[in-house]
Amino acid sequence: MSLSELIAQVEADRASVAAINVAESSVASLDKRFGNRNLEIQSVSLDSVQGSVLVLSRDGEFQTAVDAGTFTRERDETDPGFEPETYEPILDELDETIFSSYTRQDMVAASKEIEDRAWRTGAGEVYAGFQRLEVLNDELGVYERLASPDALDVHAYASPDETSVDTTNLIVHVEDTAEIAATWFVAYDGNGKDHDKSLLLAEERETGFHGFWSYDPDTVDHAIAHIKTRYDSDYTGARTTPTD
Numbered sequence: 001m002s003l004s005e006l007i008a009q010v011e012a013d014r015a016s017v018a019a020i021n022v023a024e025s026s027v028a029s030l031d032k033r034f035g036n037r038n039l040e041i042q043s044v045s046l047d048s049v050q051g052s053v054l055v056l057s058r059d060g061e062f063q064t065a066v067d068a069g070t071f072t073r074e075r076d077e078t079d080p081g082f083e084p085e086t087y088e089p090i091l092d093e094l095d096e097t098i099f100s101s102y103t104r105q106d107m108v109a110a111s112k113e114i115e116d117r118a119w120r121t122g123a124g125e126v127y128a129g130f131q132r133l134e135v136l137n138d139e140l141g142v143y144e145r146l147a148s149p150d151a152l153d154v155h156a157y158a159s160p161d162e163t164s165v166d167t168t169n170l171i172v173h174v175e176d177t178a179e180i181a182a183t184w185f186v187a188y189d190g191n192g193k194d195h196d197k198s199l200l201l202a203e204e205r206e207t208g209f210h211g212f213w214s215y216d217p218d219t220v221d222h223a224i225a226h227i228k229t230r231y232d233s234d235y236t237g238a239r240t241t242p243t244d
Contacts, residue, residue, distance in 0.1 A: 003183050004203055010212045011098045016040040018055040022068045102209035111186045114198045115146055123151035124191030127227050129183055133163040144169050173231050187224050199223050
């Protein structure tokens, strides 16, 4: 299954959120916030439920419930980074829900949580697709730092352009394929631990990036297996990138 086919599979799995005992103004805020997600948000009043709760369902089946305050409180406008206090995990409970119309800036921000997981663990393998070498260069400082622990291997994928990449930490794969040119992905294998595996995967369409993130180990393993099987047999060299 290709990366685009994996996105289509998740896209077909419709999700809905019941906003129970949540103020109408907050429901409207949630609807605006999740307007580019493949989510249906319904306002529900239940006297039998104490407090305000968000309940996630897929195809009518309960998935999880969370305190509504987790998502309705005001957020600090802090750029995500590698330190725990500078980032906020992005919708862990709503993983494998399609988002759409993401900008490149949105994709960079969404990538930070997965990058941070790998950084804090300091071991395992990261697979990151940047579409073009020019985009990889824009994020090179971040990924050089991410690849600095000896036990963490970082593979970067990009289609060729007029840009060259100078790195001693990354393993860069220059791949002239439609899939690499169209998709943005960051996958972390969790250093073999299922609870640390994570994936962000999206393809660029006319309206922006369209995709999902996942913490399901089977989904993460499938994406990594596809990337390794198709591309890892021919890379530019261990932790170096002569692109001429």
